[in-house]
Amino acid sequence: MIVDLISDTVTRPTAGMLDSMMKAKVGDDVFKNDPTVDLLQKEVAKLFGMEDALFFPSGTMANQTAIKLHTQPGDKIFCDKWAHVYQYEGGGAAFNSGVTCKLIDGNRGMFTAEQLEVAAAGRADIHVPFSRLVCIENTTNKGGGACWDFNELEKIKQVCETNNLSYHLDGARLFNALVAKNETPKQYGNLFDTISICLSKGLGAPIGSVLLGSQEHIAKALRIRKLFGGAMRQVGFLAAAGLYALEHNVERLAEDHKKAKQIESVLHSLSYVKRVEPVETNILIFYVQDDMDADKFIAKMADKEILLTPMGDGKIRIVTHLDFTDQMLDKLINELKSF
Numbered sequence: 001m002i003v004d005l006i007s008d009t010v011t012r013p014t015a016g017m018l019d020s021m022m023k024a025k026v027g028d029d030v031f032k033n034d035p036t037v038d039l040l041q042k043e044v045a046k047l048f049g050m051e052d053a054l055f056f057p058s059g060t061m062a063n064q065t066a067i068k069l070h071t072q073p074g075d076k077i078f079c080d081k082w083a084h085v086y087q088y089e090g091g092g093a094a095f096n097s098g099v100t101c102k103l104i105d106g107n108r109g110m111f112t113a114e115q116l117e118v119a120a121a122g123r124a125d126i127h128v129p130f131s132r133l134v135c136i137e138n139t140t141n142k143g144g145g146a147c148w149d150f151n152e153l154e155k156i157k158q159v160c161e162t163n164n165l166s167y168h169l170d171g172a173r174l175f176n177a178l179v180a181k182n183e184t185p186k187q188y189g190n191l192f193d194t195i196s197i198c199l200s201k202g203l204g205a206p207i208g209s210v211l212l213g214s215q216e217h218i219a220k221a222l223r224i225r226k227l228f229g230g231a232m233r234q235v236g237f238l239a240a241a242g243l244y245a246l247e248h249n250v251e252r253l254a255e256d257h258k259k260a261k262q263i264e265s266v267l268h269s270l271s272y273v274k275r276v277e278p279v280e281t282n283i284l285i286f287y288v289q290d291d292m293d294a295d296k297f298i299a300k301m302a303d304k305e306i307l308l309t310p311m312g313d314g315k316i317r318i319v320t321h322l323d324f325t326d327q328m329l330d331k332l333i334n335e336l337k338s339f
Helices: 015-022 036-047 058-069 093-098 114-118 148-163 173-179 185-189 215-227 236-248 254-266 294-303 326-339
Strands: 052-056 076-080 100-104 131-135 166-171 195-196 209-213 272-278 283-288 310-313 317-321
Touching: 015 236, 036 052, 036 185, 036 236, 052 058, 052 215, 052 236, 058 093, 058 131, 058 166, 058 195, 058 209, 058 215, 076 114, 076 209, 093 100, 100 254, 114 148, 131 148, 148 166, 166 317, 173 185, 173 195, 173 254, 209 215, 236 310, 254 283, 254 326, 283 294, 294 310, 294 317
Parallel strands: 076 100, 076 131, 131 166, 166 195
Antiparallel strands: 052 209, 195 209, 272 283, 283 317, 310 317
């Protein structure tokens, strides 16, 4: 039995999801004639109380599209030093949009309004880039599934308004945060200019993300998606998986969080574990003791058919998900305790 905890992207569609996909009504979405894609976009926009939405093949493309529609080449964006748009999108902000990233030294991928205010201050002349956009990631991936404090996000919005900055949310695992913090999608829809949400992580769809924004933003995003090669044809089969995920797999995220807390408790009891980041959602980050090589630990666990992820700087990541069964949890705990 292989226990794959590399990511929550490793899940397979359930029988119910596959059935929905096979029964989907489809058309050519490049000509805006796929009824299932249209339904998904309308449903997600309604859920967040935003004007419009657009289906994308990946969260990276959705984020990169958002950056491009808010900026011009030579501009500057603000994000945390651990942000996905900076760390894990292949340098796309520079390559696709020609912008530079002003990195903020936050805590577990989260910075404060005061830190943004300091970063955005200073000279504004021909020697420095125009400041255009603030990017937030919720939950934070490299920060161990940490959830932003919504009051702080509101304060950051005020800084954005004062400094004429657009506000984008990389909400790859936003539904994990909504469940963990008992928040609503409309809270975020009211706050951000654009939001990307991923359907293929905790929600369990095989592919797909959605970008939300104003009608003007999404009209521009449609052209950028085409430019990036993201226009798709009978993609309603995949949109149907997203609709099924939103209907059936949101509330069950609490089960992933519960399993992660159980693993956290075990890790705290192990002598070879140096530190465990606080667990709020479905991602655990921990460090082994200095005399133990993290990569070798991961390799030895792989020999026991337990797959973990190195995150650099000695970090090891575990991600719980809907395919992670109670039996798998027992195997993981037993192997950790007997390591």
